[in-house]
Amino acid sequence: MLFALSLLVAVTAVDDPATFTNPVAPRGADPWVVREGDAYHYCFSARNRVWVASADNLLDVFTAQPVVAWRPPRGTDHSREIWAPELHRLGDAWYVYVAADDGRNENHRMQVLRRADDDPAGPFERVGELPLPDDKWAIDGTVLQHAGQLYFVWSGWPGKVDVTQRLYICRLQDPATPVGPRVEISRPEHPWERHGEPTVNEGPTALVHDGRTFIVYSASGSWGDHYCLGMLELVGDDPLQADAWRKLPEPVFAGTDKVISPGHASFTTVGDQHWIVYHVARHPGAGWDRLIHMQPFTFDEAGRPDFGAPLPPDTPWPAPKSRK
Template sequence: MRVLSVVVLLLLTILTSSTGPASAGNTGLRAADPSVIRVGGTYIGVQSTGGGIAVRQAGSVDGLAGAPARQVWSDARGLGEVWAPEIVTDSGRYYIYFTAGRGSAHRMYVISSAAPDSGYGAERLLALPDGKWAIDGTLFTFGGQRWFVWSGWAGDTNVEQNLYIARMSDPVTPVGARYIISQPRESWERVVGNPFINESPEAIKDPDGRLHIVYSANGSWSNQYCLADLRLRAGGDPTHVWDWYKSNGCLFGSHRATMMSGWDPTLYVDGPGHHSFVLLNGDIGTSPPAGPRFPLMFHAVAKGTPYEWGNRHWYSGSFAWWGGINYSRANVPGPTTDHGWSLKFFE
C-alpha cells in the first residue's frame, strides 16, 4: 500500500505540474499589452496604470510582476485613456510610445529619457501622416531606415483597424506618407468584428534577414484574439502592400478553426494577443537565429476564466523560427505564394 501511495503521489505531482494556468507562464501581473526589452542582464517592462505609465525592472521576465512599478509619466493634461505603452532604445536613449485620447481622438505620443525608469519629460504628439486615429505604435530600424508601424483608421470613423507604416527621420519625427500594409480581410481574422481589427504590430527579422510584422487579429474583447504574421518578400519594399505576405491563419490562438494548418491552439490560455518579442535592447537587429526558443511576453486570459479585459494577465512564453513555410494568397498582384520562415509560439 505504501508503494502504491507513493506512485499515486508522484502521478499527481506530474499532473499538477503540467496542467493549469501556471504551466502557461502566468506572471501573476493583472495587466494588458506587455512591452519588454532586455538591456544587459536587466529586463525592462512598461505598462499603463494609474492614469499614466509605469516601468518595472527585474533580472528575469518572470520577475517583472514582483518588481516595483515606478511611475514615469502621468496624464497631467487629461488626454484620456492611456493604452499600450511600447519601450524601445535608440542612440542610447529610451523612448516610450503610447496611445492617449478618448473615442476618435486617440493618437500616438512619445516620451524619452536617458534612463529607463526616470527623467522622462512631457509627452509629445507624434505627427503621423494624415493625423488619423492611431494606436499600438512602435519604432524599429530595418535596411538602415527607421520605421514606425501602428494600427489605425483609414478615415475618421471606426470601420476597421488597419496596419500602417511610415518612415522616421529620427525617433520622434515621421516623414513622408503613411502606407497601408495589412487590412483584416481574411475570413479567419473576421470571426469577431465591429470593428474588424489588425493591431499590436511588432517587428522582427528572420534568420534570412527578412522583415516580419507579427500582429493581433480578431477583437481583443473576444477569446478569438490571436497572433498572425506578415512576411516581407525577399528584397521587398516595406511601403508596398503587395510585397507583404500574410500567414494563412493564426499562429498563436485558442481556436483550432482559425489556426494555420500545422499550428495547434493553446492549452492553458484563451485569446493570446498583444505580444512582445523580448529582444536585446529591443533591437530587431538582435533577432534570434533559427533553432532555440527565445523569450516572449503576451497577454491572455486563463482557460476557465471569463474572457474580459479585467482578467487579462501578462504571460511569459517563448517562440522559435519555423522554416520552409508557404504563405499563399489569391486575386492580388504579384506571385501567389511566398516561401520562407514562420514562427512557432509556446505557452
C-alpha cells in the same frame, strides 16, 4: 505600494528557479518587455500612467517594483485612456510610444516620450504628439529598424469612423518625426481576423531574425474570445511598398480551450532562447479582464517563428536559466 503588491505572482524570486507557471502577472494587457544589455525592462500602463519595471532576469521583471515613467497632466488632449506603451532604445536615449486621448476614443493619437539616461526606470519627458500622416485615429505604435532606416508601424482607422482597424507604416526621419505618406500593409480580410465589430488588426510588433523581418500583429476584437496573432513577412526590399509584405493565411498563435484570446505580444531573448510575452483573457467571456503569459519559441526550417500552442496556466515549464 498596493499596486506593486498586486503584480506579485507565484514565481519564487530566487536565482534561476527550475520552473515557472503562467500567468507571470495576474493582471495586465499589452505587455512590452525589452532587453538592453544585461537588464530586462517591462513597460505597461495602469492607473492612467506609464510604468517601467527593471530586473536582471526575465522572470523577476514582472515582480520588480515599478516606477512611474510618465503621468499626463489633467485636462489635455492626451490626459486619458493611456494605451499600450512601448519602450525603445534609439540612439543615446530611451523613447516610449503610447496612445492617449482626451476621453473621446476618436481622438486617440500616438504620443512620444523621451528619457536621456541609460536607465529607463525614471521620469520621461513628453516630446509631443507623433504627427503621423493623415492625422487619423492611431494606437499601438511600434518601431521597425530596417537597412539603417527607422519606420513607424501602427493600427489606425482609414477614415474618421470606427468601422475597421488596419496596419499602417511610414518612415521616421528621427524618433519623433514621421515623413512621407502612410502606407496600408494589412487589413482584416480572413475569417479569423474578422470576429467582432469593428474588425481589427492591431498590436504590431517587429521580429527580426537571421536577416528576415516579420510583423506579428493581433487580429479580431480584443474584447472577444477569438483574439489571436497573425503575421506579415517582408518579402520585398522597401517596407513602404504594400506588396513588399506577405500575410500568412492562418493565425500563427491562437487560443485553446484552456487559453483564451492570446494576443498583443512582445519578444525578447534569454541566452540563445527566444521568448514571447503576451496577454490572455482570464476566462471565456472575460472581455478586457486579462493576465500576462510568456513562453519560449523557436524558428522552423523555413526560418519563420514557430510559437506552438499557448502554454496552459498552472503547468510547470522550464524557467529561463540565464540572461547572458
